Amino acid sequence: MDWRERLRLSNCLYREVTFQAIYALKSGNVFFSGDRKREQEGPAVAQRRVLQSKLTVAVLFMLTFLASAFALRYGREFFPTTLSTLYFDGTIISLVLVVLFSLVWITGLQVALPFVSSQATTALLVLPVTEEDAAWVSFLAFLRLFDAPLLTALIFFPMAVGLALSSVLAGAAVLPGVLATEVLALALSLLTAKFFSRSVSGASGGSLRSLAVRWLYLVLWTIPSLVITIFITFSVQIITALGDWELNAPLALQAVFALFPFPFGLLAASFATPPVVGGPSNTVTIALALVYFAVVAVSVRWILRAPLALSRITIVSGARRLAGTRLIVTRPSMAILKKDLRIASRTPAYAFLLLLPLLDAFVLGLFTYLGSPAPILAQRYAFAGVTVAVLLATFFGPVFFATEVIGFSLTRTLPLSQRTLILSKTSLIALVYLMAFGVVAVLVASRVNDFPAFVLFAVIELPAVIAAAFLEIGVLLERAKRTGVPIASLYSGAWWTTLVVVPGLVVSVAPLVSYTYFTLPYLPALVWMALLSLSLAAVVGGIVLRGKNIPV
């Protein structure tokens, strides 16, 4: 099979995977919209939405490169450090490569799971296609799912470095680093996707232990995000610490620069800045880069065959258990909450969004704890931590409705009222917010100057978070009932899902803005904030929760 034919076949697979990622939930769904024209346009719309998603990630990459160029050019002016210029520039480039690695890893992981579940490559099994051709076709289809971000990094990061350091050679020298980073991140994506498919998605249930193990696995999913957040939040501290090591522990510093991807960062920087006396020679740096490249070469060979192998995985649940048929019956709202948490415990993408506000709260709280700022400043950081939790819980509110989509055709045949569904979804969002607040509270308790005021601030904000959740879930449910669109799919990028976040954010942020407007003293500001927060909850709740017997 020639390359043109492989590309043509990979395009068919790509179309199928994108279609399933966006529209699979529609098949057999009782929500069948009946709009035949829209149904026929489905594949094209799906491809457009995946393209939008790819471009969004590419723009995120570009912003990261822009920030790194700024740091390379002006960083030393803003953050005075004892770190030598070579190490400073090398560290900045390396930190960007770490962020790039994490972004490609998480993006690849999110793409790989629908690739597995789509079973698109099974079509190749019944065609007279050799194993090698099938592997190439699968690899090309997989690669196309995030080609734009990968190409953006390959083209724009070298350009950003070259322009910032005014050196074409430095820019060109970044290219192997980007390539190595992308290949290794892709390999890790495929490996972890295999792991998640087997250990999480198809995991059997039946015990608290298996539930705990699944959530433990899902926390692993947040590692790339944690790495990105920590490296961005603590970049100044990292550079300061490396500056100290250069003076006091040069061997430790050289050990850090031997780790991936630092040799690539150092190599690129060495073309624009003079060498450091007593530092590693260019020969050592190149040798280390070559060692990592050998690993990359091995990974490339594996990656070429991995998408096909991955798509043929048959997920098998654990051994048969005969634990009886006894069921535990709870209240309907609690049943929905339990169901959502159980679905999230086997769906990494949903679990990630549940864990993200907690993760962010943890990083901000840690920043406050480790940074030991003045108590009044710590109080502000703590408020900022809660504000971020509010924003994230509200921003991802629609996603909590997404867990409903797949089985919603069946849920709609149960005697379940709209009010019960909205209340249970809202309680999940409120729970996420409260847990995030709890994480911040534990970490900043000993640092802030007025802990009760901080607790009051977070508790008063709760009704506004609830009001925002009522609004988002209520609007989405009405929309789903009328049009039957499988809204809020993580990959669908549905317009309504995005749109509904805006009024949700306005509602949740209004009391925070009123608090900022009234500033000190605390109490009157908190009173105004409480009045507004409660009013919003009452008004929005009154509208959305009307009618006890309106079915979903």
Add this chain to the structure above:
Amino acid sequence: MSPTTSPESIDPLQLRSLRVAYGEVVAVDQLSLTVREGEIYGLIGSNGAGKTSAIKAVMGLLVPRGGEVRVFGKDPVKEGIYTRTVTGYVPEVSILYDALTPREYLEFVTSVRRLGGFQERLMDFATALQIEGEMDRAISTLSNGTRQKVLVVSALLHQPRLLVLDEPFNSLDPRSVRIMKDLLLAYVRNGKRSILFSTHTMEVAERLCHRVGVLDRGTLRGEGTLEELRSQVKLPQATLEDIFLELTTDREQLNRIVDRLEAA
């Protein structure tokens, strides 16, 4: 013996001139039928005949373009909670929450229905349909047949007065089909419960149904007991398959196609 309706009772299901359309495409047109208490009513038809659309309208999942649907006298769209309380439904495509196990899914269903005193019944169903060993496996890893069994159990647990089954024998193995048939016959035996089910398997419909409605391209071509349908097509010895073909197919055209295929 065919069930009868006493004058004072309300029929479990009444469709009057039902019309379901998707944009310009009419899926069901002027469909009128009644399912009586204690009756198994079979809706038979080819693929795309409109069976699933009619059933979705019965469950209130589609809003009809015309006519009316009454489940125990109530509109399933306006009185959704009531309709869903008194019915049990197995859809044609077994879309379940893939990330749950059967146990977790059934816990969700029984909790939403606020059920009590069903544990023994569940054990019986699970044993009969051989899913007791699958209760803690992720649904995504189950075979289509097992998924179908989970759906059937979830529709039966609350002992609905009207059971609505859309192609319930799809994907089931022969043993399970036999058990299902016996189970459905036993289900209506007390005369208080009814079943509406769609199928394109004539043998199943012939064996199970008290009455049958033949749907073709959205329109009801014939309705009644087997005897009544035989009289309608004037074929006293006809099987349900013969009757179905007589009512829905151009026999001469079909014979020509078969001849050509044989000659090929």
